[in-house]
Amino acid sequence: MTMTNAESYASIAARERHVPRGVANTHAIFVDRAEGTRIWDVDGKEYLDFTSGIGVLNTGHRHPHVVRAVREQLDRLMHTCFQVTMYEPYVELAARLCALVGGAHKAVLFTTGAEGIENAVKIARAYTKRSGVVAFSGGFHGRSFLALTMTASSPAYRQNFGPFAADVYHSPFPDEYHGWTTDRAIDALDELFSTEVMPEQVAAVVIEPELGEGGFIPAPAAFLQRLRAITQRHGIVLVADEVQSGFGRTGRMFGYQHAAIEPDLVVMAKSLAAGMPLSAVVGKAPIMDAPLPGGLGGTYGGNPLACASALAVLDVFETEGLAARGAVIGDQLRGALLSLQTRVPAIGDVRGLGAMLAIELVADPATKAPDAELAQRIIDAARDRGLLLLKCGPHKNVVRLLPPLTASPEEVTSGAARLEAAVLAASA
Numbered sequence: 503m504t505m506t507n508a509e510s511y512a513s514i515a516a517r518e519r520h521v522p523r524g525v526a527n528t529h530a531i532f533v534d535r536a537e538g539t540r541i542w543d544v545d546g547k548e549y550l551d552f553t554s555g556i557g558v559l560n561t562g563h564r565h566p567h568v569v570r571a572v573r574e575q576l577d578r579l580m581h582t583c584f585q586v587t588m589y590e591p592y593v594e595l596a597a598r599l600c601a602l603v604g605g606a607h608k609a610v611l612f613t614t615g616a617e618g619i620e621n622a623v624k625i626a627r628a629y630t631k632r633s634g635v636v637a638f639s640g641g642f643h644g645r646s647f648l649a650l651t652m653t654a655s656s657p658a659y660r661q662n663f664g665p666f667a668a669d670v671y672h673s674p675f676p677d678e679y680h681g682w683t684t685d686r687a688i689d690a691l692d693e694l695f696s697t698e699v700m701p702e703q704v705a706a707v708v709i710e711p712e713l714g715e716g717g718f719i720p721a722p723a724a725f726l727q728r729l730r731a732i733t734q735r736h737g738i739v740l741v742a743d744e745v746q747s748g749f750g751r752t753g754r755m756f757g758y759q760h761a762a763i764e765p766d767l768v769v770m771a772k773s774l775a776a777g778m779p780l781s782a783v784v785g786k787a788p789i790m791d792a793p794l795p796g797g798l799g800g801t802y803g804g805n806p807l808a809c810a811s812a813l814a815v816l817d818v819f820e821t822e823g824l825a826a827r828g829a830v831i832g833d834q835l836r837g838a839l840l841s842l843q844t845r846v847p848a849i850g851d852v853r854g855l856g857a858m859l860a861i862e863l864v865a866d867p868a869t870k871a872p873d874a875e876l877a878q879r880i881i882d883a884a885r886d887r888g889l890l891l892l893k894c895g896p897h898k899n900v901v902r903l904l905p906p907l908t909a910s911p912e913e914v915t916s917g918a919a920r921l922e923a924a925v926l927a928a929s930a
């Protein structure tokens with residue numbers, strides 16, 4: 503962690519004294535306030551926030567409609583625990599999420615993405631009466647034990663935390679830039695089924711339609727379609743982890759929609775509630791109803807404030823057409839990145855759906871050897887220019903862009919210009 507300026511020093515020193523190093527910080531700044539696409543640190547410096555709190559703020563920081571809805575809810579009811587006494591925002595949100603996914607669905611609410619993933623697996627196991635779970639290399643599904651076992655995007659997440667959960671398998675994610683074509687990845691899944699676990703013992707296949715932490719790699723539509731056919735053939739529950747790719751980020755409401763498939767269960771979190779802790783599992787009613795009463799829930803799951811926030815987020819998506827805006831922002835940024843790539847050979851790949859975009863930095867475009875140091879220099883140079891970015895990828899050599907979908911065209915242009923200046927300065 504490098505320090506940005508003297509004013510923050512006291513806070514950073516206190517943080518190092520009282521907070522363990524296991525919680526790593528990308529940016530050594532303390533944020534004072536935020537609005538829309540902008541945040542201000544405690545020293546008064548303004549930044550364009552192209553991290554959105556890791557994809558949580560697709561509606562921007564403190565959208566007025568969201569703030570108003572949470573305030574109104576705060577004045578009425580903060581908590582009962584839905585399992586104890588019910589409240590309408592939970593049911594209203596469940597109904598709206600089911601309508602978004604379509605079909606005869608049901609929805610259950612939790613607090614974090616990891617909790618959503620774990621519950622999706624529980625539901626799939628209850629429904630199929632099988633235990634196996636297949637996830638993908640490069641996938642990130644959270645930090646609690648089952649979710650962590652499914653996570654395979656970096657050894658830093660798993661380190662020496664084992665033993666991990668049983669009966670979880672990994673198959674290669676289709677990553678064309680690194681030679682994993684759809685055919686090859688499907689062959690590898692077949693191989694897994696013929697060498698390690700029989701498909702008849704697999705309850706769920708869980709996939710991010712576009713890898714998040716794993717490097718912003720979209721799964722080709724053909725891969726998702728073949729995966730849907732394979733899971734259907736074997737009675738396996740297909741779970742779309744839309745925690746990062748959901749809510750307009752890819753230019754559609756959900757990433758799987760690019761492949762025109764119907765997953766059995768969809769896990770949502772992050773931008774669902776614009777910063778209030780909320781996640782959801784939405785899925786086909788017979789599957790969702792497999793666990794017996796008492797099998798699902800949690801003290802805080804579907805907290806009233808978080809539900810009010812999510813209902814307001816859904817309003818904003820409708821009134822401001824934010825999913826379509828994700829596609830427009832994506833086109834604008836992709837154009838800027840592709841033009842930059844023609845001048846900077848270290849940008850080995852420009853990729854992503856909609857506004858879920860990234861550049862992969864390589865030491866040599868021929869070998870595609872990762873250049874994590876260059877990625878870090880770009881992040882630091884961008885921050886110096888008032889633009890906050892994040893890394894990702896197993897080798898930490900991918901710079902990802904997650905601007906709010908409410909960002910104005912001027913903010914997107916300004917962010918792209920700052921990124922360009924940072925890339926040129928860092929790669930000079």
Ligand SMILES: Cc1ncc(COP(=O)(O)O)c(C=O)c1O
Nearest residue numbers: 614615616642643644714745746
């Ligand atoms: C795709 C995906 N799934 C699951 C998670 C876990 O969510 P949470 O950190 O809220 O537990 C994340 C978090 O980054 C994610 O990106």
